[in-house]
Amino acid sequence: MGKRHLEDAIKRINQPVEVTYRCFELDPTIGRDVKGNIYDALARKYGMSVAQAKANTQNVVQMAKRVGLDYQMDTLILTNTFDAHRLTMFAKTQGLMKEMTERILHAYFTESKHIGDHETLTQLAVEVGLDREAVEKMLASDEMADAVRGDQQTAKQIGVTGVPFFLIDQKYALTGAQPTDVFVQVMEKVISENKIVVLNNDDGMICDENGCEIPKK
Structure with missing residues (x-):
């Protein structure tokens, strides 16, 4: 949801904005194949009942609907996401990180796909235009692992x-799925701060392609 709000804000400010996705695992210790569902996991983590976990999650589902997202939490498959992150970093080297990130998120939250499974990840990669053999080779190795860990170390520092966590212009941080207006305000602040301010008056000599104009006293 935060990602969608950011995208809407970028459209509103009508300024060139470069977005870079970074890797972060909520639970690096989780296994690839997990028994149980998201409600069981949340209940254990936060010490609440499964019913409470489900009610809280449904609030998130409703919020997602308001921005055009279809979250299917009942059938969501919990898994370790390290390989999915490696795939996004590989896609970055091919100029397809944005597309790969979007495809993985949709596969996970809406299509209930197992994004820890290599075959599933490979198919998703092919759909966004990556080479199947290259992806299979990458997933079978440790390639891009250092890049993922590098992002995680930076996040720790x-x-x-x-998540979501947004770092704007390397100095302003926003946490959570903030409203679009908040993103707009922060980006407008950055744009304003980065504008060049002329401190002197126009009494000095000015030169251009036509020569120099000496100021009149």
Whole structure:
């Protein structure tokens, strides 16, 4: 949801904005094949009942609907996402990180695909235009693992503890799925701060392609 709000904000400010996705695992210790569902996992993590976990999650589902996202939490497949992150970093080297990230998120939250499974990841990669053999070779190796861990170390140094987390212009941080207006305000602030301010008056000599104009006293 935060990603969608950011995208809407970028459209509103009508300024060129470069977005870079970074890797972060909420639970690096989770296995690839997990028994149980998201409600069981949330209940254990936060010490609540499964019914409470389901009610809280449904609130998230409704929020997602308001921005055009279809979250199918009942059938969501929990898994370790390290290989999915490796795939996004590989896609980055091919100029397809945005497309790969979007495809994986949709596969996970809406299509209930197993994004820890290599065959599933390979198929998703092919759909966005990556070479099947190259992806299979990458997933079968440790390629891009250092890149993922590098992002995670940077996140630790910054103090990231959850997602979504947005770092804008390397100095303003936003946490959580903030409303579109908040993103607009921050980006407008950055744009304003980055504008060149002329401190002197126009009494000095000015030169252009036509020569120099000496100021009149």
